Amino acid sequence: MRALPTLRQLRYLVTVAETLHFGQAAEQCHVTQSTLSAGIADLEALLGVVLLERKSRRKVLLTPLGEDLVRRARSILADAEALADAAQAGTHPLAGDLRLGVIPTIGPYALPRALPAVRRAYPDLRLYLREEQTARILDDLAAGRLDCGVLALPFEIGDLEIMPLWQEDVVVALPTTHPLAKGSARLTNDDLSKVELLLLEDGHCLRGHALQACRLDGREDNEAFQATSLNTLVQMVANGLGVTLLPRSAVPVEVAAGLGVAVREVEGADAARTAALVWRPGSPRARDFRLLGEVLRSAAPVGTVTV
Incomplete structure (x- = not known):
């Protein structure tokens, strides 16, 4: 049987691509630098190609082929995580890890009220939060670095699934x-x-x-x-x-x-925005996201109107 790259090797490659630094990548992967370097070297030997250009003992650049394979590796890792998520979601709704992005003009006013409600409803959920502007959250969703996000609409979000939560002026x-x-x-x-x-x-x-x-x-x-x-x-x-x-x-x-x-207040002002939970189309965790959205909606910030 043909030898194939392991998920661990692909994770090493993607992390090095994001940091362009062996030491930082090793720290993020929770391994020693020598272990990470050996994993990358084994991957290059397995594929018979050069993926990284070593500028020094620590700093690196991606070769053109390396950049292409990093994009493919991200997709493979996202599919592997989706497989595990689908299996888990079938038996334990809203359990395990979930990476949520939220914009900074919603997070401070919604999360302190909502997170205790989420914890009470789903104590086995480990929620990892990242506060970023909308464009960055959309990029992270597309790359599989986030599972879902809370954004303000209207905004051009492509084909993402949308669950409206509340409106406010x-x-x-x-x-x-x-x-x-x-x-x-x-x-x-x-x-x-x-x-x-x-x-x-x-x-x-x-x-x-x-x-x-x-x-x-x-x-x-x-x-x-x-x-x-x-x-x-x-x-x-x-x-x-x-x-x-x-x-x-x-x-x-x-x-x-x-x-x-x-x-x-402003005379004749329209509702300014709709807070919504969004996620990638076809995600196996769509049921989980809707359950999360229900809790977020039930704990909507003071002064908003749920939708």
């Missing part, structure tokens, strides 16, 4: 000393056209969702300052540097009493 956060903070009336588009608007940097889908919901598409924000987190935006508002738009779920967490930040 956006509100305006402004300094309590701002003239528009007086009273409790809803703010209009005309009001918002006159303020210094602080938003998240490009790459955060909330930026577009918030502007569209408030019918401010094309509105220019303060290009001199674009934040990477909602917490930073709120702190800038508290110090009188501008006004921002927040998802309603963020208000109980980010806008503390005495901070000097007022919250106002």
